[in-house]
Amino acid sequence: MRIDVVTIFPDFFSVLDVSLLGRARQSGLVDARVHDLRAFTHDRHRTVDDTPYGGGAGMVMKPEPWGEAFDAVLGTDASAQTPATVVFPSPAGERFTQAIAHELAEAPHLVFACGRYEGIDSRVAEHVATRATVRELSLGDYVLNGGEVAVVAMLEAITRLVPGMVGNPESIVEESHADGLLEYPIYTKPATWRGLDVPDVLRSGDHGKVAAWRREQAIERTRRVRPDLLEG
């Protein structure tokens, strides 16, 4: 899987060199590249923003640098069988979910466009949609100062689903949201800790009872914390 990230804060993504994603990069499972948007400017001040047409507070990211950045990262896709998927993080986007993470984990080429200021000139996504699949995605219902934090979270959620990324693939099957439910409670030794005991069923050795208890706990936790996940 090839991943390109375009941002005015490339250092934000030094995280790509540690933990799971770092190992994936080193193993060659993921070819992740970070691009500084200012590398696609040509003025002395390396300008990436300007005032909004129609007035209003703040600044808007200029289309020209983004156009050149996409020319660079999508250029080689012209002959690709599957067009790249370009993700624009945005508070106005479709909510990013585990299901979308699975979808994007199948994409051969992902590009993440990290906006800042008030956002990116709207013509950029319109133009990119003529040469790639565009997804405008939101990390959650709160406002961040830019797309970088969202992309780091999305990258972790997506790349951990790439075959070979996680040591024990079984652990992905049972985790929260994998089956539409929240995760059941988990325990390890000691059996009693500060007067609190591990549920007896988990120490019974009866795998059928353990599986039934875990399902029941997952449903109860989901009903209590995220009843919306049980609708429809």
Ligand SMILES: CN1CCCC[C@@H]1Cn1ccc2ccc(-c3n[nH]c(N)c3C#N)cc21
């Ligand atoms: C604050 N400022 C004026 C109001 C509009 C947003 C803007 C800041 N900003 C610029 C680019 C950009 C991209 C994503 C997000 C974002 N916020 N919340 C999410 N769940 C996000 C995602 N994913 C925020 C961004």
